[in-house]
Amino acid sequence: MTAPPATRVLSGADDAAIGQAARCLAAGGLVAFPTETVYGLGADAGDGRAIARLYEAKGRPAFNPLIAHVADAAAARALARFDGDAARLAETFWPGPLTLVLPKAGNCPVAELATAGLDTIAVRAPNHPVAQKILAAFGKPIVAPSANRSGRVSPTTAAHVLADLRGRVDLIIDGGATPVGLESTIVACLGAPMLLRPGGLPRQAIERALGRALAQAPHHGEASADNAPPAPGMLASHYAPRTPLRLNVTRVAPGEVLLAFGPNLVAGADKAARVLNLSPHGDLVEAAANLFSHLRSLDTAAASCIAVMPVPQSGLGEAINDRLQRAAARG
Numbered sequence: 268m269t270a271p272p273a274t275r276v277l278s279g280a281d282d283a284a285i286g287q288a289a290r291c292l293a294a295g296g297l298v299a300f301p302t303e304t305v306y307g308l309g310a311d312a313g314d315g316r317a318i319a320r321l322y323e324a325k326g327r328p329a330f331n332p333l334i335a336h337v338a339d340a341a342a343a344r345a346l347a348r349f350d351g352d353a354a355r356l357a358e359t360f361w362p363g364p365l366t367l368v369l370p371k372a373g374n375c376p377v378a379e380l381a382t383a384g385l386d387t388i389a390v391r392a393p394n395h396p397v398a399q400k401i402l403a404a405f406g407k408p409i410v411a412p413s414a415n416r417s418g419r420v421s422p423t424t425a426a427h428v429l430a431d432l433r434g435r436v437d438l439i440i441d442g443g444a445t446p447v448g449l450e451s452t453i454v455a456c457l458g459a460p461m462l463l464r465p466g467g468l469p470r471q472a473i474e475r476a477l478g479r480a481l482a483q484a485p486h487h488g489e490a491s492a493d494n495a496p497p498a499p500g501m502l503a504s505h506y507a508p509r510t511p512l513r514l515n516v517t518r519v520a521p522g523e524v525l526l527a528f529g530p531n532l533v534a535g536a537d538k539a540a541r542v543l544n545l546s547p548h549g550d551l552v553e554a555a556a557n558l559f560s561h562l563r564s565l566d567t568a569a570a571s572c573i574a575v576m577p578v579p580q581s582g583l584g585e586a587i588n589d590r591l592q593r594a595a596a597r598g
């Protein structure tokens with residue numbers, strides 16, 4: 268029996284912490300660090316044992332593949348084959364909140380376990396100074412799912428990571444709250460570019476860069492291991508808090524807490540046990556940044572239900588509504 272490691276938390280503002288993160292990764296350790304989207308739980312992409320520990324720490328189903336994080340497009344080309352669309356998207360949006368699913372390169376050094384046996388690989392160059400410094404110091408790709416226990420919402424602060432993964436990971440680099448607050452948008456370039464997961468980069472920006480519409484991935488409401496969805500991690504209940512959610516409410520019921528949006532609250536809001544507003548001004552960028560931490564806070568209120576006001580579907584609203592629907596899909 269091995270005792271669980273003590274989880275250290277270091278400030279990402281400190282250069283010595285970056286060196287420790289790189290050494291820990293090189294030794295097969297698990298390091299949580301901030302990206303501009305959410306905190307990731309990193310492991311050496313070439314180290315199958317470290318990746319196995321990572322799946323174990325998250326309690327993640329092993330068929331769910333990971334994103335390989337790299338410093339830039341040049342580093343990504345050692346892992347994956349880029350067609351013209353992929354090259355254009357990487358040039359336009361990297362570093363940034365866009366993940367590309369591409370054919371795996373012939374001599375791709377990423378461990379098979381990280382790609383769950385697929386012949387494609389997800390790659391991303393994150394735009395966060397701490398993530399970039401760790402990638403530079405480590406000098407190799409880092410696989411990193413969101414740094415939450417499987418089935419919990421993605422962490423946007425080091426405190427969220429600690430709440431989920433204390434004693435299960437070696438090191439947490441604290442770089443403050445993540446600015447985007449939603450996971451990256453995932454686009455497959457395996458033919459006509461296809462949106463696999465809405466996220467921090469709005470679809471419209473991607474379509475403008477491509478000069479055409481993205482194909483829509485078939486929706487798998489009840490994904491299961493034997494009906495492999497295009498983005499295997501998009502299980503319907505992936506983002507579930509423990510408290511049930513009721514979406515698009517027009518009235519708050521007794522005993523409910525309220526996740527509000529915009530300046531005009533719904534009827535019964537004054538009776539809600541607790542109210543958190545995603546954006547009192549109705550700003551979708553602010554709402555995205557607050558989404559997961561507000562869900563976590565309301566989940567701790569021991570309410571019968573989290574009532575959620577409607578959020579517009581435009582821009583980042585598509586990704587926010589996607590996450591809310593997943594959080595509401597239970598059982």
Ligand code: TXA
Pocket residue numbers: 302304305306307308331332333334366368382385387388389391393411412413414449450451452453463497498499500501
């Ligand atoms: O913003 C983000 O993307 C964060 C930060 C840490 O980079 N990472 C993140 O990773 O959200 P994760 O593992 O929580 O979600 C990655 C998604 C999963 O749904 C996974 O199934 C999908 O990417 N994915 C990975 N490789 C894939 C592939 N080859 N084909 C299709 N989907 C893939």
Ligand code: MG
Pocket residue numbers: 412413421
């Ligand atoms: Mg995740």
